[in-house]
Each structure stands twice: as structure tokens, then as C-alpha cells.
Amino acid sequence: MADPDLTPVLVYPAVGDPTCGPAAAQLSNHALVALLGTTRATVLNAVSAGGGATTGELARTIGVSAATASEHTKVLREAGLLTSIRNANSVLHAVTPLGSALLAPHR
Numbered sequence: 001m002a003d004p005d006l007t008p009v010l011v012y013p014a015v016g017d018p019t020c021g022p023a024a025a026q027l028s029n030h031a032l033v034a035l036l037g038t039t040r041a042t043v044l045n046a047v048s049a050g051g052g053a054t055t056g057e058l059a060r061t062i063g064v065s066a067a068t069a070s071e072h073t074k075v076l077r078e079a080g081l082l083t084s085i086r087n088a089n090s091v092l093h094a095v096t097p098l099g100s101a102l103l104a105p106h107r
Contacts, residue, residue, distance in 0.1 A: 032102070036076075039064065043072045044081060044095065048103055052094040 033041045039062070046061050047053050053061065059069040073093050076082040081099035085092050095103070 039068075040072050040076060043069065044076060044099055044103060047073075047082060047093050048095045048100065052092055054090045054092055056090065058093065 035041075036044065042062050043058060046058055050057070050061075055066055055070050055073060058064075058073065059066045062069070064072075070091075073082055073084060073091075076099070077084050077093075081096055081102060082093050083096055085094075
């Protein structure tokens with residue numbers, strides 16, 4: 001595949017390629033967990049699946065304390081993957097377009 005007379009080319013599979021199959025999707029999910037960590041990947045998926053969630057809802061859904069859920073949403077927000085809006089005593093989290101793009105190959 002290497003020919004010194006040709007221009008170098010980088011080849012990679014397109015996102016959403018229907019020829020990738022379930023094995024590629026499973027591998028991609030492992031890549032997401034490796035990138036974000038298990039709990040942060042779970043938080044991002046949970047917020048996305050519910051169309052948004054409060055910190056308390058996230059904590060109950062994924063089985064962690066509210067403080068732990070808050071810390072993970074803070075990191076995801078700082079990375080631009082979540083937005084958070086305070087409403088009285090609760091904070092509603094939603095996935096940003098960047099977060100959705102990151103999740104897209106894993107759905």
C-alpha cells in the first residue's frame with residue numbers, strides 16, 4: 001500500500017457508514033468510554049436519551065450521588081458537550097450539538 005511515487009493519503013471510515021455493522025458500533029462505544037470514562041459516557045447518554053435531565057434525575061438514573069452527577073456534568077459542560085440552565089433549586093442539563101455529534105456513531 002505504500003508507494004513512494006504517490007502522494008500520501010489518509011483513509012478512515014465515514015461516520016454513519018452502513019457497512020460498518022454492529023461490531024464497529026460496539027468498538028466505537030468502547031472508544032467513547034475510553035475517551036470520557038464510563039460514568040461520563042453514561043451521563044452524556046442519559047441526558048441525550050431523556051432530552052435533558054436535572055442533576056437529581058441523573059443521579060437517580062445512573063445510581064450515583066447528586067454531588068458526583070454534578071461534578072460529571074461540570075466536566076462535560078466545560079468540554080462543550082452539555083449546557084446547564086439553573087431554574088430555582090434545580091439545574092437542567094441538555095446535550096449540545098457537539099455532544100450529539102460525539103454520540104451519533106454510538107446510537
